Amino acid sequence: AQSVTQPDIHITVSEGASLELRCNYSYGATPYLFWYVQSPGQGLQLLLKYFSGDTLVQGIKGFEAEFKRSQSSFNLRKPSVHWSDAAEYFCAVNRDDKIIFGKGTRLHILP
């Protein structure tokens, strides 16, 4: 069964605009949730993670994500994107002590 769904394969936003990348998960217990970013030629870098507590988590590079149990979602947001944010973004969930990734959303930035 698919554990993590990222419904948008590609997203294009203008530089300076706000961003929201969607992620839904299917998992019985309260999951550990992650967002990773992969810039061209780079490895996967952890942006932020949610384990428990405050449902709004802050990450690196100005990103934040909100865990909404009622919607089984963990959407990634940034108030103002920069050209350097162009990359592929992966939502992930732990399951059986392994990280299960979504298919990714490729973010394009218009100048």
Place this chain on the structure above:
Amino acid sequence: EPEVTQTPSHQVTQMGQEVILRCVPISNHLYFYWYRQILGQKVEFLVSFYNNEISEKSEIFDDQFSVERPDGSNFTLKIRSTKLEDSAMYFCASNLRGGTNEKLFFGSGTQLSVL
């Protein structure tokens, strides 16, 4: 920040050939992983390795795959007889204490192309 290093960045091989993908995890890390990403698909777990043995493997990790930590610094993934469907980006990762509550450090990947 410390880095996981993978070599080569791109490997091209003929179907049926053996390939070895190399990784140098972060020096004090104890848990090592291989993931792969077929083009257009999600990143998939292959195998985890701790204390010189496989701790877990996915159904993808069949008898054609093996891992080894030959010298205390390198962590290798061997594919004995490559198939076209093995073409993918292979990521090595490591962390200090294992488990998904510990940050995983990923390498930049090796793009394997099987012709």
